[in-house]
Amino acid sequence: MRVIVQPNSEGVSLCAAKVVANLVRDKPTCVLGLATGTSPLGLYQELIRMHHDEGLDFSRVRTFNLDEYVGLGPNDEQSYRYFMQKNLFDHINIDVRNTHVPDGRALNLSTYGEQYEKLINDAGGIDLQILGIGSDGHIAFNEPGSSLGSRTRLKTLASETVRDNARFFGSEDRVPRLSITMGVGSILESRRCLLVAMGPSKARAIRDTIEGPVTAQVTASALQLHRDVLCVVDEEAARLLERRDYYREVERAQTLLQEGRLSELGVSPQPNDQ
Ligand code: F6R
Numbered sequence: 001m002r003v004i005v006q007p008n009s010e011g012v013s014l015c016a017a018k019v020v021a022n023l024v025r026d027k028p029t030c031v032l033g034l035a036t037g038t039s040p041l042g043l044y045q046e047l048i049r050m051h052h053d054e055g056l057d058f059s060r061v062r063t064f065n066l067d068e069y070v071g072l073g074p075n076d077e078q079s080y081r082y083f084m085q086k087n088l089f090d091h092i093n094i095d096v097r098n099t100h101v102p103d104g105r106a107l108n109l110s111t112y113g114e115q116y117e118k119l120i121n122d123a124g125g126i127d128l129q130i131l132g133i134g135s136d137g138h139i140a141f142n143e144p145g146s147s148l149g150s151r152t153r154l155k156t157l158a159s160e161t162v163r164d165n166a167r168f169f170g171s172e173d174r175v176p177r178l179s180i181t182m183g184v185g186s187i188l189e190s191r192r193c194l195l196v197a198m199g200p201s202k203a204r205a206i207r208d209t210i211e212g213p214v215t216a217q218v219t220a221s222a223l224q225l226h227r228d229v230l231c232v233v234d235e236e237a238a239r240l241l242e243r244r245d246y247y248r249e250v251e252r253a254q255t256l257l258q259e260g261r262l263s264e265l266g267v268s269p270q271p272n273d274q
Contacts, residue, residue, distance in 0.1 A: 001210055001229045003247040005238045009198035013042025016130070016196045016232045021050050023128050029060045030127040031120075033187075034088075035140070036065065036080045039132030039196050041087060048091040058094040062123050064116075065101040066131075066140040066187070070154065070178035072104040078168055079104060102152070102180040109180070113152035117186060129190035133197050136160045137205040137218030141181035148214070148222045150183030184222045193226055198234040206233055207240035 006012045020043065023030050034040070050056040065080055072079035081101040089099055100119060106112040120126060131139050136158055142150060143158040157165075157177055166172040187193065197206050209220040210231060216222075223229045238244055256264050 001224060001231055002250070003210060003238075003241070004230065004232045004251055005241075005244060005247060006232060006234050009042060009234050012196050012198050012232045012234050013046055016040075016043045016194055017046035017050065019194055019230060019232075020047060020128065020130070021056055024056060024058065024061060027127065028057060029062070031123050031125065032061060032063045033126040033129030033131075033182075033190055034063050034065045034084065035130050035132045036067075036083045036087075037132045039198065040130055043130070043196060044088040048088065051092045056092075058092045060098075061094055062098040063094070063100060064120050064123070064126060064182075065099075066129075067179050067181035068102040068104040069176040070104050070109070070180060071176050074101075104180065106180070109154050112180060113154075113183075116152045116180075116182075120186075126190040128192045128194055129187055131187070131193055131195045131220075131223075133195060133202055133205050133209065133220050134161055135164055135201050135205055137208050137220050139184065139187060139195075139220045139223070141179040142184045142187075142219040144217045144219065146184060146216060146219050148216055148219070148225075149185040151186050152180065152182045155179050155181045184219050188222060188226050190226075191228065193223055193229045195220065195223065195229065195231045196233070197231070197237040200236045200239065202233070202237040203239045206231070206237045207242075211242060 004015060006015055051058065065084060068080045074081040076082060084101055089096060102116055133139060136144055138161065141155045141157060143155065143161060157179060162172055162175045165175050169175045205220065208218040209223065212218060212221055214221045214224050253265055
């Protein structure tokens with residue numbers, strides 16, 4: 001796992017948006033996996049800015065969202081489809097037919113997950129999956145105890161998540177208890193994952209994800225098994241990481257390598273390199 005610690009949440013959003021934008025420029029037909037919630041909001045705002053100011057082109061990009069509340073339709077202001085329209089899709093030149101959010105009102109809930117995954121496979125799989133993390137360490141709605149091999153399916157929200165998300169609904173009893181969510185196993189099939197986290201409430205989950213054991217009790221820890229994960233976190237979310245200094249060293253070395261400043265890494269050119 002590559003870990004980048006930014007001074008604040010704005011730094012996280014700008015850094016993560018650069019990663020997404022680079023992919024969109026390199027592969028204009030890329031498939032993005034998207035998340036909702038507070039964590040990716042700044043990232044989406046920066047992508048919108050890049051679209052307007054720099055002509056970042058989403059016309060051939062396809063997207064798949066991680067999850068949706070069961071029972072909420074696209075016009076419901078709390079639905080994740082509505083969130084995506086308002087916070088990203090309505091402001092960029094994406095073709096809405098290329099955007100996918102699980103259908104919270106699907107009636108065939110037992111087979112719906114398989115259908116959703118088939119759509120992802122038919123699109124060639126997800127190139128880059130954007131992820132937030134719950135304070136209980138969940139990714140998508142894979143609550144503690146979810147199988148690390150789980151697929152897209154119906155999932156009951158944990159009480160901690162109901163509490164966390166009550167801020168969007170006004171009160172806890174208005175939060176739907178069920179979701180359709182991509183599984184941990186489905187997420188691990190993405191070619192690359194980009195996890196963003198900010199604020200003190202994420203510090204424990206981030207520590208457990210990056211430095212704890214791989215366990216179904218912290219489903220984000222399964223990302224340790226993935227070959228290409230980038231975690232961009234702010235100082236507050238990184239507060240409990242024991243190896244922070246090492247992550248900074250890695251990033252410094254990476255920058256020096258990119259800039260060809262090899263001598264600062266203790267590498268001196270050999271005669272046969274001339
Ligand atoms: C949302 C999702 C969730 C959130 C997580 C963090 O699509 O998949 O896992 O990423 O609950 O939410 P925020 O960012 O609101 O703290």
